[in-house]
Amino acid sequence: MHTDTERCVRAVQSKDSRFDGWFFTAVLTTRIYCRPSCPVVPPKVENMTFYPSSAACQQAGFRACKRCRPDTSPGSPEWNARADSVARAMRLIRDGVVDREGVPGLATRLGYSARQIERQLLAELGAGPLALARAQRAQTARVLIETTGLPMAEVAFAAGFSSIRTFNDTVREVFALAPGELRGRAARSAKPPVTPGVIALRLPYRAPLNPSNLFGHLAATAVPGVEEWRDGAYRRTLDLPYGHGIVALTPHPDHIACRLSLTDPRDLTLAISRCRWLLDLDADPVAVDEQLRTDPLLAPLVDKAPGRRVPRTVDGAEFAVRAVLGQQVSTAAARTHAARLVTAHGTPVDDSEGGLTHLFPASGALAGLDPERLALPRSRRRTLTTLVEALAAGSLRLGTDTDREQARAELAALPGFGPWTVEVIAMRALGDPDAFLPTDLGIRRSAQELGLPSTPAALTARAAAWRPWRAYAVQYLWTVDDHPINHLPAQGSPS
Template structure:
């Protein structure tokens, strides 16, 4: 979008927050860059230039605006709506792969050479993987500086910097303030719930593009919560997190203009990764205006969108975990699926301490489940085979599910496993892989909703009709599911 100068100028002049994260405005006279909705007086048109990423702005020598804080804007919806190489690379960079494995590790995961990855990212984003990772390290450092009392040396290494010097230089270059000045400015702010009052806990706000309807999003997560791993407590969805360097517990609460996030981590190096996974879980980088506008073109679907716009697709923080849970949920009630999952957690999960609630375990890894006794599962024999085959494939690496998955390839590999039909494959594609066009025409709730609305009720006919909803059919599923008075569609009392 950043190449459409006229459209970008209109967005900046109208301070349109819908475009935050889509592009960044760099001001040639002041050498700062802003989000489109920056409250400052818009610069003259001849002094504006536009970039597709914060990293590209920084690489071109611009510093972040102190007023609109462009580094905290929602991420581009492009990266979660596509499955091409650049989108998959951006999801992996957000998950810290470059910091942990370097650019060669990123390239290996994507099946390309480092040169090819660098060329593709530079062509579309104006910055290579190292610059993109550096921009994210700077944002992580800012969060730690402003929301914790950690010594600056600990902040530097927790944010992923290799040295104190590179940390200091990057913060000064990106924010035009020293780390100490950033902390001093933050301490002067009052009434800011991003400042944690609990030792070891980081509190921050997760931004999103309005509108956001929390009913089905948090309702689904709460209603399907696995005891010991997830819970709804005091108006917040809480769950345990398995992270690259340690463990964590997150609490997520819907607010009118943000999601309140409280993170307790055993290793602060996992902060950025935990934030990225929480944003993915809640689909916070979606563009609800584009989604809803497309779905409104169907006169039968439009009333549902108008009644409660901004529905998101509830996802997962761990694709392998969700795949296991999807198998446990085949042809049983929500309550039964939770019971089956809780038994696995108790028997094979890793214990964790939760001083603030009732969380007890991390969900077991495929490796931990690989040796389970099928006879110990209170499941039909065919489903035991499905589960053990899935776990074996995940454990030995023959099936990889994650941010780097090619959606079509992952579907094909899942279909090749025994017991995997269209419903299971598509629900995994929707919630674990993040395909915004995943569709479940054979789902019972979908068929009931379609019949009530006058839509075709048979899977084939509904699929043909839903072609007009593409590429947002997963969101249409959320609107159709929401017509049922089921706990997944309501915030818990």
């Protein structure tokens, strides 16, 4: 979008927050870059230039605006909706893969050479993988500086910097303030105190956001010990590269409040990325809803409660296991089956603020389970054991960077994986915005009640007009039934 100068200028002059993250405005006279909705008086048109990423702005010698803090804007919705190599690379960089594995590791995961990835990212984003990762490290450092009391040396290494000098130079260059000055400014903001060891931050999103189905779904399907709804927040455990964490996510009118407790602060970047992915916070709800409103039978559902997101997962392998456990049983039964696995095979954790007890078991821990001890039909035992063996062996990967069509084919080849299971994994684990569930009983009932075709083939044909947002159409169709997944739980009581 950054190449459409006229459209960008209109967005900046109207301070349109819908375009935050789509592009960045750099001001030639001040050498500052901003988000489109920056509250300051827009610069003259001749002094504006536009970039596709904050990393490109920084490479061109611009520093972040202290008023609008463009580094904290929502991510571009393109990287979640698209499935090409650039989008997959951006999702991996957002997850901190370059910091942990370097550019060669990024290229290996994508099946390209490092030079090919560099060339593709430069062409589309104006910055290579190292510059993009550097911009993300700067933002992670800012969060740690402003929300924790960690010594600066620990902040530097937790954010992914290789040296304190590089950390200091980067922070000064990007924010025009030394690390100590950033912390001093944050302290003067008179924020309420937080629990020691807890990182508190805001997760921005593009409005509107309807929390009912998003948090209602997560709470209604929560696995005891791993997830819970407590005091207006969805809480869960996180299995991370350097340790584990516990997150509490609370919906507010203009942001999601996020409280993270991590055993190792180096996991902050990935933890934030996982939370944003889980809640689908980088979506463009205006574009989604406009497309779905073109169907006169869907339009009333959209108008009644716009801004629905697709509830996803923090771990694709975990969700695939849970999808198998949930085949042809009630939500309550699926939770019970999953809780038994967690108790038997999950890693225990301490939770001083709630009732979380375990991490969901990793595929390796489940690969050796005795199928005879599973309270499941024999066919489903085989489905589950075959799945966890493929996940543990690495022959099946279900990450944010996974090729969606390849994963669909690999899942469909496993015993017991029909279209519903494949598509629900594509929707919630792989983040495919166009995944569709025409065989789902709830969807078929809703379609019939609305006057839509109710047979899978006819409904799929009708849904062609909803593409590429059929996963969001599913969220709206599910609201026709009065099910707990469509409502925020009652305040106060843990789920």
